[in-house]
Amino acid sequence: MMRLRRDPRLERSVHLLPSSGARPRYDLTQRSGRPRRDPRQEAASQAVRLAPRLRIDRTQHVFLSASAAQAAPIPESKPAVVRVExxxxxxxxxxxxxxxxxxxxxxxxxxxxxxxxxxxxxxxxxxxxxxxxxxxxxxxxxxxxxxxxxxxxxxxxxxxxxxxxxxxxxxxxxxxxxxxxxxxxxxxxxxxxxxxxxxxxxxxxxxxxxxxxxxxxxxxxxxxxxxxxxxxxxxxxxxxxxxxxSLDLPQAKRAVERVRPARGSLPLADSDFVVSAGNGIRDFELFRNVAAALGGTPGASRVVCDSGDMPRAAQVGASGTVLAADCYLALGIAGAPQHLQGIAGCRHVIAVNTDLHAAMVERAELAIVADAQPVMEALLRLAQEKQP
The missing domain is CATH 3.40.50.620 (HUPs)
Structure with missing residues (x-):
């Protein structure tokens, strides 16, 4: 295959400015006309799923030039609605x-x-x-x-x-x-x-x-x-x-019995509410009682699983289970990067930590800056009072 060979010196000489100085000056604001790719725009057009992990369909090849994207006018009015017979x-x-x-x-x-x-x-x-x-x-x-x-x-x-x-x-x-x-x-x-x-x-x-x-x-x-x-x-x-x-369709004739699973029995990946323990937890028996009383699935950070206080299946994070829960309660978890990656798909995050500047506190929508031990005791007492 014959391919044209580029001459960088010739391309650069096109941008040479007349100057009386000793050093040549070039106008590099003028592009050479070659299409420039925008990787961010290409990835956005190929995104299939955002949470809990980003998935991009690389089979869709889209090559967009920055100059063409900037030259394209942004429509102010909404596009016309397409109607078919x-x-x-x-x-x-x-x-x-x-x-x-x-x-x-x-x-x-x-x-x-x-x-x-x-x-x-x-x-x-x-x-x-x-x-x-x-x-x-x-x-x-x-x-x-x-x-x-x-x-x-x-x-x-x-x-x-x-x-x-x-x-x-x-x-x-x-x-x-x-x-x-x-x-x-x-x-x-x-x-x-x-x-x-x-x-x-x-x-x-x-x-x-x-x-x-x-x-x-x-x-x-x-x-x-x-x-x-x-x-x-x-x-x-x-x-x-x-x-x-509007169509005349038959109505439902059969009833479906919906059986709710036992509280906290769902695995981490399927649970809507996860209560997780970190290095700030000392009484794990109290932690398990709190998770059971609140109806959440117990989880843990990698440090807790490495120490043997919680099973490896309960580890939350990029190297454990990636969550997509509605609510995540982090007790005594500082928030390592791999742990934050694992809860990126959680809708609401509640953190309990003594460090005001912890990464988990910054990630949380609601944070309690206090020791997790008295907070768990209060949560257990309130949950027992609410039970019939």
């Missing part, structure tokens, strides 16, 4: 049961459906609750499903939905609920199923097989596919219409 609808997305706004998995499903439908195609979102930002996430139509968590009820609802809106493709999450529904539908109609998709784009559909040693590719989109969590980056396309469609 009913005949252009192509993909039906069925989300898992939930509450509140769209989950990251729901948004990844819509992003994948937008790729499968194309610019001229439409996407129908089937969700069991009202959501406000489905149009901006890529949904052209929205169908509100009856609220039900029973697999048989969801299957009957999906059958009625498929009869009312016969689209070419159906997309579900590769989760216990979504995977079960997708396989039921594939077995009922004899449809092709491509499960556990991790990439969707120019190569078609890609999923790992044989213990992730081999990638299996499929060029055409099947009738049903399930998407693996945290694998497809979100899209920033123009907002869609997101119009709600």
């Amino acid at each position: 009913d005949a252009a609808l192509r993909v039906l997305v069925i989300t898992d049961p939930g509450k509140g706004p769209l989950t990251p998995m729901d948004r990844q499903l819509l992003a994948s459906a937008r790729i499968a439908a194309g610019a001229a195609g439409g996407v129908v979102l089937a969700v069991d609750r009202e959501v406000d930002d489905a149009g901006s996430a890529g949904a052209d139509r929205i169908v509100i499903l009856p609220e039900s968590a029973h697999p048989a009820d969801r299957f009957e609802t999906a059958l009625a939905l498929r009869t009312a809106i016969p689209l070419a493709h159906m997309m579900l999450p590769e989760t216990p609920a979504g995977g079960d529904l997708g396989r039921r539908l594939a077995a009922r109609f004899g449809w092709a199923l491509f499960s556990g998709v991790e990439q969707i784009g120019a190569r078609g559909l890609v999923r790992p097989v044989r213990g992730r040693k081999v990638d299996q590719e499929q060029a055409e989109c099947p009738e049903i596919l399930t998407l693996a969590p945290d694998m497809v980056p979100l899209r920033s396309d123009a907002p869609r219409e997101g119009r709600i469609v």
